[in-house]
Amino acid sequence: MPNSPVVPTIRRRRLGSTLRRLRNDAGLTLDDAAAAMGWKGPKMSKVENAAAGIRPAQVTDLLKAYGVTDPEVFAALENLAKDAGKRGWWQTYSGVVTSAYADYIALESDAEKVCEWSPLLVPGLLQTAAYAREVIGGITLDRAPEEITALAEVRQARQAVLSRPGHPLEVWAIIHVAALHQRFAIRPATMREQLRRLLDVAELPNVTVQVMPLDATVHPGTVGAFTLVGFPGPTPDVVSLENLRGATYLEGDEDTAPFAKAFERIRAAALSVEDSLALIADLEEGHRK
Structure with missing residues (x-):
C-alpha cells in the first residue's frame, strides 16, 4: 500500500520555513543540507515546503549542520517536529471546525503571545458562552443550530x-468601543455579562x-481586524485575517512585520489600560440601570 501523502499542516509550514531561514543564514544550499543528512536534494526541498515530514532527531542533526548552538532553538524546533502531525482536542469537532x-487553534495552542485588534467584536478568547452563541449565529450564513452550539463550545474550550x-498564553486585546455597545434583542443580559467577563x-x-475610543486619532487599524500570533524560539510570527469565507x-x-508595527500604533491610539477598564465598568454599570 502506498504511503499516505503528508498533510502540510500549519505546524509543518512553520517548521519548514524556519529551517529554510536557518539554512540560508548558514550560507548552505539545499544540496549542501541534503548531503549533510545523507538525503537527495528534493527531500530537503519537500521538508522546507511542508510536503514531507521530519523527525525531531533529524531536526537536531540539521541544526547542528547549520551551526546552531542555542538550546532554546533546538527545543522549540524539536517540539514543533514532534507535534507537527499531532491531533488536537479540536479534532473532536471536525464536523464543524x-x-x-x-x-488557527493549533497556532493558538502553540503560541506564547497573541495581539488582537478587534474593531467589531469581543475577541473569541474573551467571550462568554452566551455572547459566542449570539455572534456565531449572527455571522454564519448556513449553520444549523446544533453546529452553532458546537462552535460556541469550541470557542470556550480554546480559552x-x-x-x-507553566506558560499561560499572553493576550493583548484592543477592542473598539463600538463593539461594546452591541445589543442582543432576544437576551438583553448578554452584553452586560460579556462586559463583566472582560473586567474579570x-x-x-x-x-x-x-478600548479604542470614538475620538481616537486615525491609525492603521482602520483598515480592518487582525490577530498577530507570536511563538517562543526562532519560529516567526503568524498573522490571521478573517472574512466570511474563513481565515487566511x-x-x-x-x-x-508591518502588522507588528501597526499594532504598536493602534495600542498608542487606544485608551490606557486603566481608562479602558474604567470605561468598561461604566458600560457594565449602565446595563444594570
Whole structure:
C-alpha cells in the first residue's frame, strides 16, 4: 500500500520555513543540507515546503549542520517536529471546525503571545458562552443550530490556554468601543455579562485589554481586524485575517512585520489600560440601570 501523502499542516509550514531561514543564514544550499543528512536534494526541498515530514532527531542533526548552538532553538524546533502531525482536542469537532479554523487553534495552542485588534467584536478568547452563541449565529450564513452550539463550545474550550500550567498564553486585546455597545434583542443580559467577563479576565496577569475610543486619532487599524500570533524560539510570527469565507494566514517575517508595527500604533491610539477598564465598568454599570 502506498504511503499516505503528508498533510502540510500549519505546524509543518512553520517548521519548514524556519529551517529554510536557518539554512540560508548558514550560507548552505539545499544540496549542501541534503548531503549533510545523507538525503537527495528534493527531500530537503519537500521538508522546507511542508510536503514531507521530519523527525525531531533529524531536526537536531540539521541544526547542528547549520551551526546552531542555542538550546532554546533546538527545543522549540524539536517540539514543533514532534507535534507537527499531532491531533488536537479540536479534532473532536471536525464536523464543524474547518481546516483553516483548525490551523488557527493549533497556532493558538502553540503560541506564547497573541495581539488582537478587534474593531467589531469581543475577541473569541474573551467571550462568554452566551455572547459566542449570539455572534456565531449572527455571522454564519448556513449553520444549523446544533453546529452553532458546537462552535460556541469550541470557542470556550480554546480559552483553556489562558490558564494553562507553566506558560499561560499572553493576550493583548484592543477592542473598539463600538463593539461594546452591541445589543442582543432576544437576551438583553448578554452584553452586560460579556462586559463583566472582560473586567474579570483583565485581572489575569497575562491578559491586557484596551478600548479604542470614538475620538481616537486615525491609525492603521482602520483598515480592518487582525490577530498577530507570536511563538517562543526562532519560529516567526503568524498573522490571521478573517472574512466570511474563513481565515487566511501570513507566515513570513516580511509579511508579518508591518502588522507588528501597526499594532504598536493602534495600542498608542487606544485608551490606557486603566481608562479602558474604567470605561468598561461604566458600560457594565449602565446595563444594570
